[in-house]
Amino acid sequence: MTIEKETKSSMEGAVAHLQSELKNLRTSRANPSILDSVSVEVYGAKMRLRDVANITVPEPRQILITPYDxxxxxxxxxAIENANLNLQPIVEGNVVRINIPPMDAKMRESIAKQCKRKGEDAKVVVREVRRKNNELIRKQKADGEIPEDLMKSLEKKIQELTDSYCKQIDEICEKKQEEILEI
Known part of the structure; x- marks a missing residue:
C-alpha cells in the first residue's frame, strides 16, 4: 500500500471512529443508538441489548424495547439502569419503555462540549497520522529511496488530506452540536 493510501485509510478510520462515538451522545430526540453500550446478562452470558431485544422509537421522545424472550x-x-445513561426504564409487561426527558440548557452545553472534545481528539489522531507518515517519507529520503521532489510532493498531498479530514471532522461536530443544542 502506498503512503498516500495508507494515510487516507488511517484518517478515514479516525473519522469513522468519531462518527460512532458521536452516535452515542444524547440529543433531545430518542435515538436507539444511545443504548449500544448496554450489555445484558442473559442465559449465563453477557450480550448486547440489541442482540436480545428489538429496539424501536414509537414517539420522538420514547424508546420501546421488546425482548425476544x-x-x-x-x-x-x-441493565439500562446500571448503564449510567441517566435514563429511567419502565417495565410494562413484556416491554420496556424509556421516556427521554427534555434536556435542560446546562445538560445541552455539557454534551455539546463532549462533542467538541471528541472532535478535537479525532483531529489529534489525524495530525498524528500526518506526523508519522511525514517522518516515514523523510526517512525514505534520507536513505536515498525517494528523491527530494517526490518527498515534497508527498508531504504536500498528506497536508491536503490532513486539512480535508480536519474540515470534515469540524463539519460533523458542528452538525452534531446543532442537533444537541436544538430544543
Whole structure:
C-alpha cells in the first residue's frame, strides 16, 4: 500500500471512529443508538441489548424495547439502569419503555462540549497520522529511496488530506452540536 493510501485509510478510520462515538451522545430526540453500550446478562452470558431485544422509537421522545424472550424484560430494565445513561426504564409487561426527558440548557452545553472534545481528539489522531507518515517519507529520503521532489510532493498531498479530514471532522461536530443544542 502506498503512503498516500495508507494515510487516507488511517484518517478515514479516525473519522469513522468519531462518527460512532458521536452516535452515542444524547440529543433531545430518542435515538436507539444511545443504548449500544448496554450489555445484558442473559442465559449465563453477557450480550448486547440489541442482540436480545428489538429496539424501536414509537414517539420522538420514547424508546420501546421488546425482548425476544419476555422472561428477560426485568433484566433488561436493570441493565439500562446500571448503564449510567441517566435514563429511567419502565417495565410494562413484556416491554420496556424509556421516556427521554427534555434536556435542560446546562445538560445541552455539557454534551455539546463532549462533542467538541471528541472532535478535537479525532483531529489529534489525524495530525498524528500526518506526523508519522511525514517522518516515514523523510526517512525514505534520507536513505536515498525517494528523491527530494517526490518527498515534497508527498508531504504536500498528506497536508491536503490532513486539512480535508480536519474540515470534515469540524463539519460533523458542528452538525452534531446543532442537533444537541436544538430544543
Amino acid at each position: 419476555s422472561n428477560n424484560t426485568g433484566v433488561i430494565g436493570k
